[in-house]
Amino acid sequence: MRNSENEIKWLRELKLFLLSLLLSIVFLFLMVSTIAQAYRVEGKSMQPSLQDNERIIVSKIVYKIKKIERFDIVIFKYPLKPNKFFIKRVIGLPGEKISIKNGNVFINGLKLDEPYLKKDFKSHENLPLILIPKDHYFVLGDHRNWSNDSRAGWLVPQKNIVGKVIFRYWPFNRIGTVR
Numbered sequence: 574m575r576n577s578e579n580e581i582k583w584l585r586e587l588k589l590f591l592l593s594l595l596l597s598i599v600f601l602f603l604m605v606s607t608i609a610q611a612y613r614v615e616g617k618s619m620q621p622s623l624q625d626n627e628r629i630i631v632s633k634i635v636y637k638i639k640k641i642e643r644f645d646i647v648i649f650k651y652p653l654k655p656n657k658f659f660i661k662r663v664i665g666l667p668g669e670k671i672s673i674k675n676g677n678v679f680i681n682g683l684k685l686d687e688p689y690l691k692k693d694f695k696s697h698e699n700l701p702l703i704l705i706p707k708d709h710y711f712v713l714g715d716h717r718n719w720s721n722d723s724r725a726g727w728l729v730p731q732k733n734i735v736g737k738v739i740f741r742y743w744p745f746n747r748i749g750t751v752r
Contacts, residue, residue, distance in 0.1 A: 608634050610736070612648060612658070618714030618721070619660055621691055622646065622751070628743035629660075629751065631736040641666070641710060641731070644689075646738040646751060649712070652727045660738065661722050661729075662689075665711025673700035673724065676717065689715055700724055710734070 614627045623629065623646070631648045641647070643663055651657040665671040669680050676697040678685040696717035705711050709728040714720025723729070738751045 608632070609739075611742075612660070614660060617716050617719040619646070619662070620694065620716040620719070622662075622689060622715045623660065623738070623741070624747070627741055627747065629738050630740040630742060632739045633736040635737045635739070636734065641734065641737075647710075647712070647729075648735045648738065649729050650733040650735065652729060652733060655733070658735065659712075659721075661712035661714055661720070663710050664713045665705045665723070667705055667707050667709055667731075669705050669711075670702055671700075671705060671711050672702040673698060675699065678713070690717070691715075694718060696724075698724065708732070 610631050610633055612629050612631055614623045614625060614629060617625055641663055643666060645663045646660065647663055648658055648660055651659045664678060664685070665680060670682070672679045676695045678687065694716040703711075705728060708731040710731065711723040712729055713722045713724065717724075741747055741749060741751050
């Protein structure tokens with residue numbers, strides 16, 4: 574009799590453990606899918622900050638807590654093909670006037686300091702003055718010669734922004750936070 578009681582108790586404990594494990598996995602999946610998400614960088618447009626095929630983590634809740642800031646690197650749905658995702662740096666904020674002269678960005682008439690840009694990756698084009706509308710952002714790639722970005726005439730609506738790139742986890746020799 575003792576053996577059958579022990580077996581019943583053991584089976585009950587095993588069922589509780591498996592149920593707890595299953596619920597934990599479901600909770601973790603839901604938490605990760607709403608809080609953060611992993612992405613793979615495709616292309617050269619964000620070099621040297623991000624390299625082709627790097628793996629990154631994007632915070633999906635950061636902009637529910639704070640505002641989007643200039644220089645944030647964001648993942649967003651490409652406005653011209655919303656099923657495609659882009660990674661770019663936020664340069665212009667809603668309400669600002671932005672222009673580009675000989676590759677230099679000007680915001681409200683003041684030249685923007687961009688220390689993350691490599692000299693060889695800077696373009697030398699001009700863009701006439703535009704006013705960024707409410708709830709829209711002007712984004713640029715860090716490798717301006719390889720980037721499809723707001724210079725092509727499109728802006729990113731706030732609703733298209735998925736989140737902020739916060740961490741790189743692959744390759745191991747570049748693991749760490751992304752600034």
